[in-house]
Amino acid sequence: MNFFKRLFKIGQAEANAALDSMEDPIKMTEQGIRDLKIDLEKSLESLAQVKALAIRAKNDVEEYTSKANDYQQKAMLILTKAKNGELAIEEADKLAKQALVRKEETNQQLENAKSESENFDESVAKLESSVQEIKNSLKKWENELRTLKARHKVAKATKNLNKEMAEIDSSSTVSMLERMKSKIEQEEALADAYGDMTKENKTLEQKLEELTNTTEQSAEDDLAALKKEMGLND
Numbered sequence: 001m002n003f004f005k006r007l008f009k010i011g012q013a014e015a016n017a018a019l020d021s022m023e024d025p026i027k028m029t030e031q032g033i034r035d036l037k038i039d040l041e042k043s044l045e046s047l048a049q050v051k052a053l054a055i056r057a058k059n060d061v062e063e064y065t066s067k068a069n070d071y072q073q074k075a076m077l078i079l080t081k082a083k084n085g086e087l088a089i090e091e092a093d094k095l096a097k098q099a100l101v102r103k104e105e106t107n108q109q110l111e112n113a114k115s116e117s118e119n120f121d122e123s124v125a126k127l128e129s130s131v132q133e134i135k136n137s138l139k140k141w142e143n144e145l146r147t148l149k150a151r152h153k154v155a156k157a158t159k160n161l162n163k164e165m166a167e168i169d170s171s172s173t174v175s176m177l178e179r180m181k182s183k184i185e186q187e188e189a190l191a192d193a194y195g196d197m198t199k200e201n202k203t204l205e206q207k208l209e210e211l212t213n214t215t216e217q218s219a220e221d222d223l224a225a226l227k228k229e230m231g232l233n234d
Contacts, residue, residue, distance in 0.1 A: 026152055029145050033138065040134045047127040054120035061117055064110035071103035 075096040082092030 026145075026149060029141065029148055033141050033145060036134060036138050036141065040131065040138065043127060043131045043134060047124065047131055050120060050123045050127055054117060054124050057113055057117035057120050060113035061110060064106050064113055068103050068106040068110060071099045071106060075099040075103070 078087065078092045078096045078099065081087040082089045087095075
């Protein structure tokens with residue numbers, strides 16, 4: 001059992017490591033910003049719908065308020081006509097009562113409309129706060145993205161440079177240079193040796209030439225014989 005648990009943990013760690021290596025911080029940030037924009041679009045749509053309901057509720061409040069006042073005015077007008085003898089009192093009371101009943105019904109609708117209007121106003125305020133929060137987050141992360149791109153570029157360049165520097169085998173390079181220097185010095189020494197050998201060969205040839213050259217002696221002998229023949233000898 002412990003073996004399988006350990007094996008599972010190893011597999012899980014490798015999976016997490018693979019996932020980390022697949023994540024590109026710039027692309028992930030850009031995707032997050034796109035998701036925020038989608039959230040903002042949905043929130044703005046919801047805000048528009050709730051605002052429309054809030055406006056309708058306010059219109060209902062105004063309408064029911066006007067109707068309630070109208071029924072109140074009608075009841076008062078009917079009673080006034082009854083007082084002036086223009087309408088029978090029983091008929092006036094009946095009509096005035098019906099107007100007041102309608103007023104009461106309208107007042108109930110008015111209260112409901114007021115409650116709905118208040119609820120919609122609260123919802124609008126919450127949605128506006130949410131929209132503003134998303135806008136602030138968007139602005140923040142768009143600025144962060146520009147900074148992250150710059151930092152990522154510098155980090156990548158630095159990483160590549162450090163990697164190249166780490167892969168440089170300085171000792172082998174120095175060793176190679178020392179070998180090249182030694183080889184050149186050896187070639188220079190060999191060239192000097194050949195030069196000395198050439199000089200020695202030339203000196204030897206000159207000595208041999210001096211020892212074996214009979215031309216000048218023959219000329220001396222011929223000169224002496226010619227002087228003797230001409231009687232020029234002292």
